[in-house]
Amino acid sequence: MSGVSVEDIQEEFADLDLDITDGDVLLKIKELCDFYNIDANKISCEYFSYNTKSKLHTGKPPTLDSLVSFESEKLKHLRGPRRPLDPIEGVENLPDCPELGTPTRLTAAGAGKRNITPDGQINKRFVNAIGSPSLTPQSSPSLNSSQVTLKYSDRSNKGETVLAHSKDAPGDWTPSNDPAEISLKALTLTSPYRFMYERLRERAAVLDETICRLGDIITEKYDLGEPMDTRLTQVEPQVALGRICCDSEGHLNSNSVVLQGSMDATGGHSIHLDLSKLDSYSLFPGQIVGVECTNPNGSKLLVSKLYSELPTPSPVPVEKDQCTEIYTACGPYTLNDSDNYQPLLDLLDIVQETRPHLLILVGPFVDSRNKVIDAHTDSYHQIFETMLKQIYSALEETRTEVLLVPSQRDLHENFVYPQPPYSLGEPSPWGSKIRSVSDPGVFSVNGVNIGVTSSDILFHLGREEISFPPRAGDRLSRLVSHLLSQRSYYPLYPPSLEQNIDFEHQEKHGLLQEPPHLLLLPSDLVYFIRDVEGCTVLNPGRITKGSAPGTYSKLLVQVQQGKLSFTAEIVRI
Template structure:
């Protein structure tokens, strides 16, 4: 079994350091947790991604952390099988010894204590909370400073500075008492132009009425769109039926799918072609001749290969990206014009320059509903005013412990209007007409429709200033002619659990985070995964074009539970050129009982001239 484990690591592109010790411990894990080698390596890939390890090397030093990750997976599996089962922790024992009343304590707000936490809590790295002690940061709360006791506020965690202008001077200013005075002397921001691309469902729409026909048409249209784009490029011939036996090489287009319910692997990969070319039939796809690939269920690809038996298509080349589409190719101009008149926009800027602050929810810590991180973020935005403040849900998080327990005495709409909209109203009134705020909902918003794609918030009462604008989820808009796409569904994390890849034997391993974000561009879809994750309420009857990327954005905002990042990615080769895009994951503004991160970005004409910072709050 040790040899099988070693072979599986090599197949996934991982080298072994301290090989004997690593294999011995991995063998123990397989025996203790009843895992086969392929399942163990799948778990290691998830652990490797979440820990943001730099080198594709399995080290003995990581085995303890990997053990905790396996324990977490086992615990989740047990809870899923027996939802009423309670796993006792040291906190439960202390509560019994001290004769504490758990129900009473849950209803009384208090200051977080240093009591021991759940033994398994540090292995969790999801924002889904099973109790108040498990944090989205994946750390036990005793290792996280409560929000009100922080000392290092607004510390820069990561930065890119390659734009030699006045913003660089601001980045170099020390955080001392003279900072505000110097910033006030900087040239004031000008209001940015906004153009909203309205392609998603409207507020108040009916949903969860999709039919099998809607799903079939959505998938078939994706395959047809890719087929037409590849043929129109002139680089590929007309697709053929991949299920017909033939000794000669053919070109075909289809969707990757799995022949089972488990995770995709190179032995279970099928290719489903279009109804036009094969009647929608599937054929097994053999990938052994490919030196490198990266595939996932729902991905539409072009395949060159031959099918000698009629039962298996042996791939010799895989095409996973499309030629770049023209800007706004699929966008009706009346939609943009109508919205321009509605909000009385200023003229378009002659320069593609934009400053923005980007933050993703939750916006309050798990120990209260005071929304202190949001208050701090708005205070920072007042001191260093951006042209655009982009806030992505969840705003009223359905996973918050107090909301899950039903201990609040206000409706979700009241919390949203009093804690979120009222604070944003105060912010824009204080900042003046130059400030603009974009809101993007999340399927975790307790006060909004649980459906994806998701309509915008209905936040247009007469007293609300027009500077606060709500988008659909996913959303696409332009600010100063800078195209920005955003989606609050954690597609990166979901893709990371489904994707399989092979790195070239003699090539440098690719950056997996960049590769996952690039799939969004190459598939020209905000959510290319199919079937969707279990927790995603996908409705194919609601404007399926809402999930499409009508053009490659300049900035792609993808909030995720994985570690924050700002990366320049490309949609792959398109007629010998590469279209670059800045992908941003700002992290979560609140993580458990502590603060999280947000992103500050200054864009100037292109992805190579930006200033970007990830700031801890």
């Protein structure tokens, strides 16, 4: 396939934490791409799937030897009479960028052809991430548990700091002696609710209200006036408001972008967008935007200007001087082919020794992707309670408070988003030592607002986003900015098939009404720390990555004379 470069291949594999430094391996992968007529995105997906199921290669970058078995197992079935992709449907319009994939501009040679939305690619959201267990059940859990535990315990880089943020910042960073004051913010979900009773009419009303609500913010910021009715032809430039959609079931690309208007302005009318005159754009399905455009023949809006950046309010100031120490980790807390939660115990040993103010543990605890758990004699909830007992007994005599965040991958909890807090019992046997917040949740620690969601929105959003020009700017920061701009913890629509959303409750409990000071976004993407629009954003990674150890984060939050600062480290378990 023309257009596939070793740089593209290297960056696509790096997205999945597989760093390829061997030039011969890169050239071999390029050779496979050319021979099987596939792009860098697809071969990284295929190898990702192969890699997570291979005991010999899990978590390791490809080698020349592993590529031989990979080709035999995954690529042979692709060989056959295959129609070459037309230039306009080829790699130029497929996801292709450092974090997950972004299309490039249409080439002049293909500008006259009709684009077909590519829908034959393997989707990374259906591939078991390295940080998530495999779906393959094990025949001998006890044997595998001992083998994996031995492999885990033999790791040589535990305690290594892999990423630091503002490590040498000036000031006194000694943690305060006072205990942390933790409180839930308004509108945070606090109790279970009935789900799977949502009617299509109610969902449609919520989606339409989102267009109206964010459309009003766009109109006010840019002083746009009344939006145009896209059902009517218009030869003079006017502004239309609506939701970005895709014209088919495939991935969004520059020729499949549709704008759906509100019921008030357009009666819910949808119309294609011509983006060829734009110098830059970043779009994803579900995004609410404004476009300055003409509609000369009623079939397509010719866009001359895009209004996609909604104003983000500044986080509320913090008055109390303090220095708070927070540790954060994201599950699964067992290796993917084991029911042994040694990684959790190792983390608790570290916390027991350092005694931070707060430990935030994000699910899953009883992971739906770990089929070894099915062979366990205890129920799912009993397994969860056993882990809670371990947490409580390790930290009972320390000042550290524990805050749990549920995950839709938890087998013992309801599969719905927004997700209620974990059921800890009434009254809770853990007292105030262990508490739970919903997903998504917003809480305050000594006046510092922290938002968190266990849904992998960055992975889902990055898979669907398109951007031009390609590889422009920091992609991770751009993905985060979409959440802040759209004022939602999950702005993607339609959502990933991994995400079961109750839209009425999302409207009540899943919006980012105001940006928090700290936003925790655990993801299968590589760990990172970013400052985005006045908000510090952290992905600590997962504490286990398949059958290998992962990472967690240490965070210091300092407030001095009203100025808020963060230092952070991401550390190997």
